[in-house]
Amino acid sequence: MIIEIAHFCLILAFFVAVFASVLPLWGSFYKNNALIRMARPAALIQFGLVFISFIGLVHAFVVDDFTVAYVANHSYSKLPLGFKMSAVWGAHEGSMLLWIVILTGWSAAVALFSRQLPEKAVARVLAVMAIISVGFLSFSLFTSNPFERLLPYFPVDGRDLNPLLQDFGFIIHPPFLYMGYVGFSVAFAFAIAALIGGELDSAWARWSRPWTLAAWVFLTIGIALGSWWAYYELGWGGWWFWDPVENASFMPWLTGTALIHTLAASEKRGVFKSWTVFLALLTFSLSLLGTFIVRSGVITSVHSFAQDPVRGLYILIFLGIVVVSALTLFVFRGSAVKSTGRYQLISKETFLLFNNLLLVFALLVVLFGTLYPLIMEAFDRSISVGSPYFNKVFPIFVFPLLLLLGIGHWLHWKKHPVDKLLKTARNILLIALSVLIIVSYWLYSFADTITWIGMFISAWIISSLLYDIAEKTKHGTSRIAALKKLKASFWGMQFAHSGIAVMLVGILLVSSNSSEKLIQFAPGETYQFDEYSIKFNGLKQVEGPNYTATRGVFLVLENDNAFTLLSEKRKYTASGQIMTEAGIDAGFTRDVYISLGEPLNDRSWSVRIYIKSFVRWIWLGAILMAIGGLLSVTDKRYRLKLKSKEVNNAV
Numbered sequence: 130m131i132i133e134i135a136h137f138c139l140i141l142a143f144f145v146a147v148f149a150s151v152l153p154l155w156g157s158f159y160k161n162n163a164l165i166r167m168a169r170p171a172a173l174i175q176f177g178l179v180f181i182s183f184i185g186l187v188h189a190f191v192v193d194d195f196t197v198a199y200v201a202n203h204s205y206s207k208l209p210l211g212f213k214m215s216a217v218w219g220a221h222e223g224s225m226l227l228w229i230v231i232l233t234g235w236s237a238a239v240a241l242f243s244r245q246l247p248e249k250a251v252a253r254v255l256a257v258m259a260i261i262s263v264g265f266l267s268f269s270l271f272t273s274n275p276f277e278r279l280l281p282y283f284p285v286d287g288r289d290l291n292p293l294l295q296d297f298g299f300i301i302h303p304p305f306l307y308m309g310y311v312g313f314s315v316a317f318a319f320a321i322a323a324l325i326g327g328e329l330d331s332a333w334a335r336w337s338r339p340w341t342l343a344a345w346v347f348l349t350i351g352i353a354l355g356s357w358w359a360y361y362e363l364g365w366g367g368w369w370f371w372d373p374v375e376n377a378s379f380m381p382w383l384t385g386t387a388l389i390h391t392l393a394a395s396e397k398r399g400v401f402k403s404w405t406v407f408l409a410l411l412t413f414s415l416s417l418l419g420t421f422i423v424r425s426g427v428i429t430s431v432h433s434f435a436q437d438p439v440r441g442l443y444i445l446i447f448l449g450i451v452v453v454s455a456l457t458l459f460v461f462r463g464s465a466v467k468s469t470g471r472y473q474l475i476s477k478e479t480f481l482l483f484n485n486l487l488l489v490f491a492l493l494v495v496l497f498g499t500l501y502p503l504i505m506e507a508f509d510r511s512i513s514v515g516s517p518y519f520n521k522v523f524p525i526f527v528f529p530l531l532l533l534l535g536i537g538h539w540l541h542w543k544k545h546p547v548d549k550l551l552k553t554a555r556n557i558l559l560i561a562l563s564v565l566i567i568v569s570y571w572l573y574s575f576a577d578t579i580t581w582i583g584m585f586i587s588a589w590i591i592s593s594l595l596y597d598i599a600e601k602t603k604h605g606t607s608r609i610a611a612l613k614k615l616k617a618s619f620w621g622m623q624f625a626h627s628g629i630a631v632m633l634v635g636i637l638l639v640s641s642n643s644s645e646k647l648i649q650f651a652p653g654e655t656y657q658f659d660e661y662s663i664k665f666n667g668l669k670q671v672e673g674p675n676y677t678a679t680r681g682v683f684l685v686l687e688n689d690n691a692f693t694l695l696s697e698k699r700k701y702t703a704s705g706q707i708m709t710e711a712g713i714d715a716g717f718t719r720d721v722y723i724s725l726g727e728p729l730n731d732r733s734w735s736v737r738i739y740i741k742s743f744v745r746w747i748w749l750g751a752i753l754m755a756i757g758g759l760l761s762v763t764d765k766r767y768r769l770k771l772k773s774k775e776v777n778n779a780v
Contacts, residue, residue, distance in 0.1 A: 130587075130723045131185050131188055131189070132186075132189055132194065132197055132276050132278070133276075134181070134185060135181065135182040135183075135184070135185025135186060135276060135492060136179045136185075136274070136276040137181070138178040138179070138182040138185070139178070139179065139182040139226075139266065139269065139270060139276075140270065141178050141266065141267040142175050142178035142179045142182065142233070142262075142266060143263065143270060143393060144261045145171055145174055145175045145178065145265055146175055146263045146625060147259075147263055148167075148171065149167070149168065149171035149172065149175060149255065149256065149259035149261040149262075150256050150257075150259035150262075150263055150478055151256075151528065152164045152167055152171075153165055153167055153171070153252035153255060153256045153259075154251070154252065154253060154256035156252060157249045157252045157253050157256075157325075161764040162248070163254040164252075165249055166248065166252075167252075168240070168248075168251060168255040168256060169240040169241075169251065169255070170240075170250040170468055171255070171259070172236040172237050172239070172240040172255050172258070172259070173237050173240055173241075173639070175233050175236065175237075175259070175262065175509050176230075176233040176234055176236060176237035176743050179195070179226075179229055179230050179233045179266075179591050180181050180230060180233075180234075182226070182229045182500070183217075183226055185276075186223060186226060186275055186276070186326065187201075187214055187217050188515050188777065189215055190204050190213045190214060190216055190263070191210065191213055191214075191598050191742040192587060193206050193287070193300055195279070195284050195285070195287055196279055196280055196283045196285065197275075197276065197277070197278060197279070197281050198277045198278065198279050199222050199275045199276075199277070200287060201222060201279060201283060201284050201288065202220070202287070203216050203219050203220045203287070203288070203289075203290055203291075204287040204290060204498060205218050205225070205289035205323055205702075205703045206286050206287065207674050207675040207676050207702070207703075208289065208290060208295070208674070208675055209295075209675075211297075211300060212290055212294075212295050212300075212605065213380055214300075214390070215290075215294070215299055215300040215356040216290040216294070218303050218304075219290050219291065219294050219299070221273055221424055221440070222273045222274065222275035222572070223275050224303065224400075225236070225265065225269050225273050225275075225424070226269060226644070227303065227304065227307060228265060228310075228311060228420075229265050229266060229269060231304070231307045231308055231311045231312075232258070232261065232262055232265060232311045232314060232479045233262060235258070235311060235312055235314060235315055236255055236262070237256045237313060237664055238257070239251070239255060239258070239318075239340070240255060243336070246336055249326075249355060250322060250326070250336075252314075252770070253318075253321075253322035253325055253326065254318045254319055255318075256316070256776030257318035257321045257322060258314055258315070258318045259641045261314055261317075261318075261451070264447045264450075264451070267478040268440075268443055268444070268447065272439055272440050272443055272496070273440060279303060285486055287473045287703070288459040288704065288759025289701060289702075289703035289704045291704075291706075292676075292699070292701045292704065292706045292708045293362065293674075293708065295701075296358065296362050298354060298355075298357065298358025298359075298361075298362060298495070299358065301351035301354055301371050302355050302358050303351075304351075304352045305347050305348075305351035305354055306308060306347075306348065306352070306354075306355065306378060306502075307356060307383075308348075308351065309343070309344050309345065309346075309347035309348020309349070309350075309352075309378075309381075309382075310348065310351075310378070310381065310416045310419065310420075311344075312340070312341075312343060312344025312345075312347055312415070313341070313344045313348075313381060313385060313409075313412045313416050314413050314416075315337075315340040315341070315344065316337055316340060316341040316344065316409040316412065316413065317409055317412070317413035317414075319336060319337040319340070319409065320337070320405075320406045320409035320410055320455075321410075321455065321458065323406060324406060324458050324459060324462040324463065325458070325462070325580055327462060330662075332517070332593075333395075334392050334393075334396035334405070334476070335396050336390060338389070338392045338393070338396060338408070339762050341385065341388055341389055341392060341409075342389055342758050342761050342762045343387045343758075343762055344385065344757055345386065345389055346580045346755050346758035346759055346762070347380070347387075348378065348381065348382050348385060349382065349751055349754050349755050349758065350751070351378065351585065351743055352375075352378050352379065352382060352751070353747075353748050353751030353752070353755075355375070356368045356369055356747065356748070356751075357377075358692065358747050360744070361711055361713055363568065363692035363713050364708075364709035364724045364737075364743075365724060365737065365739075366643075366645070366711075366720075366722050366739040366741055368639070368744060368747060370516070371498070371515065371519045373422055373499050373503075373597055374419070374422060376495050376498070376499040377418065377419030377422045377423065377499070379413075379494055379543045380415045380418070380419070380492055380496060381412050381413070381415040381416045381419065381693075382452075383488050383489075383491055383492045383495070384408055384411050384412040384415060384488070384489070384492055385412050386488060387408055387485045387489065388405065388409055388412055389483070389487040389758075390484055390485065391404055391405040391408060391481065391485060392405055393481075394478055397542065398470035398472070398478060398542055398543070399469040399470040400469075400472065400478050401478075401481070401482070401485075403463050406459065406463065407459060407463075408485075408600055408696075410455045410456070410459060411453075411629070413451075414448070414451065414452045414455070417444075417448045417452075418448060419452060420433070420444055420448075421441065421444045421445055422499070424440055424441065426590030431592050432484040449775070453629065458524045463752075470543070472543050472544065473541070473543065474538060474544070475540075475544065475545045475546075475547055475550055476541065476542065476543055476545055477537060477538075477540040477541060477542050477543075477545070478542065479544070480533055480536060480537035480540055483537075484530060484534070484537060487526050487527075487530040487533070488530065488531060490526045491523060491526045491530070493644060494519070494522050494525075494526065495519070495523070497514075498518055498519055498522075499513040499514075500681050501514055512567050524579075526735060528582065528586060531589075531590060531629065531633065532586060532589065533588045534590055534626060534629065534676070535557065535586075535589045535592070535593035536550075536554065538592065538593070538594075538597060538622055538626065539553065539593065539596070539597040539600065543664050548714075553596070553600075556596060557589065557592045557593045557596050558589070559590040560592040560595075560596065561585060561588040561589040561591075561593075562585075562588075564591070564592060565584060565585050565588045568584075568588075569584070571637055575717055577600040577641060579637075579641075579738050580637045580638070580640075580641045583633055583634075583636075584634065584637060584771060585630075586630075586633065587634050587637075588630075588635045590626055590630040590633075591627060591630050594623050594627055598612075598615075598623070599624075601615060601619075602615075608629050616764060617760045617761065617763050617765070618760070618764040620757075620760050621756075621757040621758060621759070621760035621761030621762075621764070622752050622761070623757070624754070624760060625753070625754045625755045625758060625761075626757070627753055627757075628748070628749075628750040628751065628752070628753030628754035628755075628756075628757060629750060629754065631746050631749055631750035631753060632746065632747050632749075632750025632751060633750070634743060634746050634750075635743045635744060635745070635746030635747035635748075635749070635750060636747060638742045638743040638746070639741055639742055639743055639744040639746075639747065642742040642743075643739065643740060643741050643742050643744075644658075644659060644739070644740045645737065645738065645739045645740070646658055646737070646738045647726075647735060647736075648735075648736055648738065649729055649734075649735060649736075650665045650733060650734055650735075650736040651665065651732040651733040651734070652665050652666065652667040652668060652732065653665065653666075653667070656738075657737050658740070659740060660687065660688065661685055661686070661687050661721065661738075661740070662685070662686040663683055663684070663685050663686075663723070663738065664683065664684040664685075664686075665681065665682075665683055665736070666682040666683065666684050666693075667681075667682055667756065668680065668681055668682070669682065670739045673699070675701060675702050675703065676699045676700060676701045676702060677699070677700050677702070678697040678698060678699040678700070679697065679698045679712075679725070680695055680696070680697045681695070681696045681698075681712075681725040681734065681736070682694075682696070682724075683695075683696070683712060683723050685710040685714065685721055685723075687721070691692075691731065692714050694712030694714055694721065694722050694723045695712045696709070696710060696711055696712040696724055696725035696736075697709070697710040697725065698725050698727075709724055709726075711724040713721065713724075715745060716745070717745065718742065718743055719741060719742050719743070719744075720739070720740070720741040721738075721739075722738070722739035722740070722741055723736065723737070723738055724736070724737040724739075
């Protein structure tokens with residue numbers, strides 16, 4: 130009965146979304162206040178209905194209701210409770226329902242936290258989001274229904290969740306990733322509303338910016354969690370594979386990064402307005418493209434959910450409708466969105482423009498590498514574009530981008546004196562070179578030219594940030610008092626940019642200074658690997674809730690520090706699949722990573738040993754970037770009521 134109620138609520142949500150996509154928009158055109166005021170309650174009702182539907186599906190998993198086909202195919206009676214709940218989004222139908230919950234949740238958030246905005250503007254934004262909801266709700270109801278019953282014949286137990294997904298990383302990674310993906314629909318809706326209204330002024334940018342920053346933060350965390358999860362779960366220490374689905378999440382992150390910078394310029398200086406609107410449309414369109422890649426069956430990946438061409442065709446048609454409609458509106462209404470600010474060549478605006486161009490070129494590199502094999506496959510030609518292509522071409526645009534990152538944030542708006550630019554750049558350069566020489570001499574020797582260049586860029590970014598703080602606090606009565614007066618958005622920029630520098634250090638050093646070894650190892654033997662003495666203490670047979678495992682016990686001696694690592698070879702009861710769980714000792718400057726392989730004879734096993742230098746700095750950098758985004762969202766300017774002039778202009 131609960132499943133039927135959940136299904137009925139999803140159907141009701143579809144009809145509410147249909148009305149919410151038409152009536153408030155109609156009211157905004159014909160100045161019907163009654164219809165305009167329907168937008169907020171409709172968004173809240175829609176979210177409530179979808180949330181009830183989602184809870185109904187969660188309940189079916191928790192109580193092992195194997196009369197539901199989706200539960201029977203992706204759960205198991207002995208599955209731990211946490212994994213039963215995360216199994217809700219462990220396959221196509223449930224993950225799509227999670228997407229819809231988050232989409233309607235963002236709509237409800239806009240309805241609740243945009244009280245200071247004009248009703249007409251909010252009505253248009255919520256109507257656009259309701260149109261998107263109609264597309265995804267119809268997709269779920271007509272092609273991906275998670276509530277189908279297996280009656281009268283149903284299994285006594287389920288087929289189990291994919292063992293790769295039975296991990297804490299899967300509990301948190303998809304929700305954060307979807308919050309970022311779907312969150313860009315708010316920026317998309319604000320852009321469409323601005324095009325409909327024919328104006329995009331500083332008020333519009335101020336309204337849209339915190340929502341865009343929030344989505345960017347979630348997507349940053351989601352991508353980082355996916356990298357961390359893959360690192361320890363797949364058993365060979367990789368943290369990024371340039372997999373098509375990884376690229377699908379990375380592409381909207383690149384354009385989203387460009388968008389949050391141009392929104393700042395549009396808000397403060399009234400420039401790049403048309404470009405800002407285009408980026409908002411492009412970013413969410415790339416999110417939809419990622420949905421198509423994951424759910425269309427066009428790729429074979431651990432990330433892909435569906436192999437049904439009907440679903441893929443539906444998403445492709447929906448993607449086409451959204452993109453073509455948005456671009457058509459942009460072509461016909463974009464001319465009404467005009468920039469008002471003026472700036473000279475040496476200015477913050479110019480460097481932001483270069484920043485955007487390089488981010489777009491980086492996007493094109495990833496887009497080409499992702500889609501080209503798929504296009505060739507459609508013509509029966511098998512072509513693989515892998516890591517060598519991305520690792521060679523992507524840095525061509527990223528390294529110049531990062532060099533500009535060390536300059537653009539301290540430039541003046543409109544015009545920056547050339548002599549002052551050269552003097553400041555010289556000082557930062559001297560600091561960066563000094564830091565690099567000291568670090569390389571005392572702490573680390575860098576192996577190759579690319580690593581040296583990258584480490585210099587990291588030192589350049591950090592030096593520029595510290596120099597900027599020093600310059601902004603030198604005129605106060607005291608440094609401490611001046612620091613307290615700096616805005617949250619300034620500290621957000623500091624954290625986010627320093628996070629990029631820290632992540633770059635991690636990427637460079639884990640790529641150039643890590644080591645690995647595949648050995649034949651028998652219990653009782655000791656192996657010397659670099660400065661580590663590793664003893665294979667033996668094997669144990671262990672039993673988990675839904676698997677049996679052979680556990681290898683390894684004693685590692687690092688200088689005077691001894692620690693034990695456990696690596697398992699698990700066999701899952703229901704599916705019979707075998708998975709490896711690596712043993713990892715995490716450190717600030719290195720990880721010791723041991724993965725138990727296959728038995729080779731009566732006693733010995735294949736064992737992989739990895740020493741991963743500074744790998745944790747990759748995720749530390751992502752954390753700093755996310756903190757920076759959160760600080761920017763909390764800036765007081767986004768909580769103040771807008772001046773009546775700004776409101777009237779926007780309307």
